[in-house]
Ligand SMILES: [Ca+2]
């Protein structure tokens with residue numbers, strides 16, 4: 001069978017399969033979107049949250065407690081994205097459809113990426129974090145520790161809150177930056193609006 005014929009046939013099979021799924025009212029089950037859900041996992045020293053493309057995320061990371069000690073501690077982080085389904089990756093367990101719990105014993109950094117669309121990423125802990133809104137107009141909110149916040153493309157709102165934060169607005173977009181307390185450093189451009197409490201501001205020449 002030629003390659004062209006094979007492609008045609010598999011295309012027909014895909015079309016038939018899809019119409020059956022839609023007909024049954026189960027469009028999401030088994031689809032590529034479901035296979036690429038947002039994931040929270042532990043790496044050697046970090047808690048990593050990765051959104052999937054096509055999701056409008058509303059992520060909140062908070063502290064919680066485990067029923068039993070893991071790594072000598074009951075400290076844990078709850079990773080909750082109210083807008084999407086979250087998958088539990090390495091070291092973490094799922095609490096509900098949109099909430100995953102990860103033990104805190106080995107975590108020295110929180111990393112979260114919003115991928116595309118307009119997202120909200122909030123670190124409500126004292127653990128230092130690296131949060132990246134990526135594409136879309138995002139709201140990125142650091143915790144009380146020293147955070148690194150990236151807006152990525154489009155018009156973002158970046159809030160450092162407590163701690164000595166580094167805030168990077170990225171691109172030629174009209175972003176808004178609120179540094180909060182601590183000694184904060186901002187890498188910005190002339191379109192951005194900054195609060196008056198940003199200690200070090202770096203802008204390219206006009
Ligand atoms: Ca997103």
Ligand SMILES: [Ca+2]
Nearest residue numbers: 134136151153
């Ligand atoms: Ca963005």
Ligand SMILES: [Ca+2]
Nearest residue numbers: 160161181182
């Ligand atoms: Ca700050």
